[in-house]
Amino acid sequence: MSVHELLFWLLSLWAIVSASFVVLSRNPINSVLWLISTFFALSGHYILMNAQFIAIVNIIVYAGAIMVLFLFVLMLLNLNTDTEPQKSRLIHFTALISAGSLLLIVLASLRSAELTDIPVTGAGDIGLIEVLGKTLFNEKYVLPFELSSVLFLSAMVGAMVLGRKDPATTEEKNIVKK
Amino acid sequence: MPIEYYLFLSFTLFAIGIMGVLMRRNAIVIFMCIELMLNAVNLLLVAFSKVYGDAGAQVFVFFIMVVAAAEVAVGLAIIIMMFRKVSSVDINILNRLKN
Numbered sequence: 560m561s562v563h564e565l566l567f568w569l570l571s572l573w574a575i576v577s578a579s580f581v582v583l584s585r586n587p588i589n590s591v592l593w594l595i596s597t598f599f600a601l602s603g604h605y606i607l608m609n610a611q612f613i614a615i616v617n618i619i620v621y622a623g624a625i626m627v628l629f630l631f632v633l634m635l636l637n638l639n640t641d642t643e644p645q646k647s648r649l650i651h652f653t654a655l656i657s658a659g660s661l662l663l664i665v666l667a668s669l670r671s672a673e674l675t676d677i678p679v680t681g682a683g684d685i686g687l688i689e690v691l692g693k694t695l696f697n698e699k700y701v702l703p704f705e706l707s708s709v710l711f712l713s714a715m716v717g718a719m720v721l722g723r724k725d726p727a728t729t730e731e732k733n734i735v736k737k
Numbered sequence: 738m739p740i741e742y743y744l745f746l747s748f749t750l751f752a753i754g755i756m757g758v759l760m761r762r763n764a765i766v767i768f769m770c771i772e773l774m775l776n777a778v779n780l781l782l783v784a785f786s787k788v789y790g791d792a793g794a795q796v797f798v799f800f801i802m803v804v805a806a807a808e809v810a811v812g813l814a815i816i817i818m819m820f821r822k823v824s825s826v827d828i829n830i831l832n833r834l835k836n
Contacts, residue, residue, distance in 0.1 A: 582757035654759035714807035721814035
């Protein structure tokens, strides 16, 4: 077993175990921390495939920005194990069965698929920042890239509009206080 | 590594994400499970881009991350708004349209 294979199995085990704990841990804060651990495992996979840019962006954007946003919201709302709603055992069992049967069906459909024999290796320079930059800024992808800035602008404005306090209700509360 | 191993890993992560969406009642944890499913797809896209030598798939991963970031910002704002109204993030409280 080569070092590449050993690393693949270790990272896969790490990713699956952390992903399971995201679902199974009762405290939402622990779920966030396990999800960050999963993202680090996936970044390890990207580095193993020599997709360095995606690996770094995964850590910076997902583990660094998005999960910090989740943590901030959880701490702002002061959620912990005591306030965590629990579903009944029947629902847990049903969820496990349905997710398991979906996995089984997809894996069974793989048996009749004609997959390529080319292995996934770390060789090649696809995934280096130079190649990706040239692909991103050619005629094919530059319009979606620019449109994504409009998407971000609308998301930012939308989040601000949704997140601010409703002026009507706060005025009512002030009147009641007076 | 053969592509099958990456397919197995990605499907397993996706199934765990689906299990979380069905199992949990906390809206924020459901959101995190959706992120997990997006990441399973990202892993598969990168693996196939290495197999076929096409950098376009990795650009798609980049776009998925962009859309996920925007989605999380708006989604968490909606969850905070919901928390202000009903003081809970339990999704079972949100069935009021039913009656």
